[in-house]
Amino acid sequence: MIPLLGLIGGVLVGLLWGPDVPVALQPYLPIAVIAALDAVFGAVRAVLDGIFNDKVFVVSFLANVVVAAFIVFLGDQLGVGSQLSTGVVVVLGVRIFSNVASIRRHLFKA
Amino acid sequence: MNTDRPDPTGSSWGTLLRMARPRATRANAFAALLAIVLGFAIATQVQQTNQSGLEQLREDELVRILDDVSQEQDRLASDTRELETSRDKLISGVDSSSEALKSAQERLDTLGILTGTSPATGPGIVITINDRDHKITAARLLDALQELRDAGAEAVQIGDVRVVADTWFADVDGAIQIGGERVSEPYVIKAIGDSATMASAMEIPGGVSETVRGDGAQASVRQTNEVAITALHSLSEPRYARPVPAPSP
Numbered sequence: 001m002i003p004l005l006g007l008i009g010g011v012l013v014g015l016l017w018g019p020d021v022p023v024a025l026q027p028y029l030p031i032a033v034i035a036a037l038d039a040v041f042g043a044v045r046a047v048l049d050g051i052f053n054d055k056v057f058v059v060s061f062l063a064n065v066v067v068a069a070f071i072v073f074l075g076d077q078l079g080v081g082s083q084l085s086t087g088v089v090v091v092l093g094v095r096i097f098s099n100v101a102s103i104r105r106h107l108f109k110a
Numbered sequence: 111m112n113t114d115r116p117d118p119t120g121s122s123w124g125t126l127l128r129m130a131r132p133r134a135t136r137a138n139a140f141a142a143l144l145a146i147v148l149g150f151a152i153a154t155q156v157q158q159t160n161q162s163g164l165e166q167l168r169e170d171e172l173v174r175i176l177d178d179v180s181q182e183q184d185r186l187a188s189d190t191r192e193l194e195t196s197r198d199k200l201i202s203g204v205d206s207s208s209e210a211l212k213s214a215q216e217r218l219d220t221l222g223i224l225t226g227t228s229p230a231t232g233p234g235i236v237i238t239i240n241d242r243d244h245k246i247t248a249a250r251l252l253d254a255l256q257e258l259r260d261a262g263a264e265a266v267q268i269g270d271v272r273v274v275a276d277t278w279f280a281d282v283d284g285a286i287q288i289g290g291e292r293v294s295e296p297y298v299i300k301a302i303g304d305s306a307t308m309a310s311a312m313e314i315p316g317g318v319s320e321t322v323r324g325d326g327a328q329a330s331v332r333q334t335n336e337v338a339i340t341a342l343h344s345l346s347e348p349r350y351a352r353p354v355p356a357p358s359p
Contacts, residue, residue: 002138003145010149014157021158029155036148043141048122058140082168106122 027076028069031088035068036061038092041099048106068092223265226272226343230265234302234337235309237318241295241327248279248286250325254299254318255279261311263301265339269293272341289343305333 021029039061046052068088075084104110164172222228237254239246255273258266266273268288277289286293301308312318312331322329 002142006142006145007149010146010151011153012149013146014150014153018157019154021154026158029151029158033148033151033155036144036151040145040148044126048125050125054135054138054141058144061144107126 027081027085028072031068031072031085032065034089034092034096035064038095038099039064041096041103045099045102045106048103224274225345226265226274226341227345229342230302230339232264232302232337233305233335234263234300234333235305235312236332236334236337237297237299237301237312237329238332239295239297239299239322239327239329241297241322241325243326244284244295245325246286246295246297246322246327248281248288250318250322251286251288251297251299252279253321254312257311257318258299258301258303258308261303261308263303263308265302267300267339267341269298270341272339272343274343277343300337300339302337302339305335309333 039057042060043052043057046056071088072081072085075081078084164175167175219228223230251268255266255268269291271277271288271291271293273288280287282292286297309331312329314320319329319331
């Protein structure tokens with residue numbers, strides 16, 4: 001419950017404050033958000049599987065974000081930033097879909 | 111939570127609710143913090159995407175936009191050139207048509223004086239011939255006219271008759287007819303031109319004045335700065351003569 005409230009509170013803060021994303025972070029923030037969402041859905045699935053672990057969640061969250069940002073950074077350095085960004089988004093999107101499918105089966109048995 | 115043997119759906123929802131319950135562990139606080147950061151990042155990124163202009167676009171998109179703008183600029187520049195050209199044409203057209211109107215007006219004035227359809231005024235002389243005994247013949251007046259034209263007369267009027275190219279002189283029943291009109295004594299000849307030249311042409315030995323005196327009449331010549339020739343000659347359409355078309359340049 002607290003993380004959900006935190007999510008809503010963060011959205012509200014972002015909407016009300018509305019800061020500009022620093023130019024250096026602009027390529028990485030969208031990917032980082034997708035990676036974090038992947039971690040969140042993975043955590044919910046782990047809860048339903050009964051294997052949730054707070055520490056694992058925090059570490060996977062941070063690792064996901066850092067790795068995703070690093071991949072995009074590497075892609076930018078190699079000159080394939082946009083393609084690699086697309087690839088990361090596809091991979092994370094597939095993971096999110098599979099996590100959501102697992103959650104759905106747990107909650108709705110369907 | 112529920113019973114020992116919960117229905118499967120209830121079990122899953124229960125697990126979720128149990129986990130969602132606040133727990134004062136450090137990891138849970140971390141999770142909450144990460145959730146806040148995630149929500150903040152999502153909102154920020156969404157706003158950034160909404161308000162982003164060109165800086166969010168990739169290089170190829172920027173190149174495409176630049177191409178579009180360049181083409182639009184070229185098109186507008188050529189439009190501008192066309193419009194300027196037609197504007198210049200219109201302006202010069204106004205100029206040339208007013209120029210043509212002016213020269214046509216000048217030509218009309220010149221032709222009006224030559225053909226006697228316009229009144230004329232200017233410096234010149236007035237010759238008055240008193241001929242009570244009717245000694246003067248039409249030939250004498252024609253001589254006087256020739257002398258005046260020789261001296262540069264530009265417009266001539268004898269009595270009430272404007273003298274032009276097709277004016278003729280005749281003696282009819284002891285009177286003088288000029289262009290079909292009877293002209294009675296005294297004969298007043300008005301001529302516009304260089305007054306001194308015309309006056310000396312009249313007065314030279316053997317000239318008009320002397321000849322008229324020899325005929326037994328008196329002629330007086332008066333120079334003036336303002337001779338008004340008001341008699342008009344009405345033009346008639348030529349019946350036989352046709353202009354030769356000018357060769358095209």
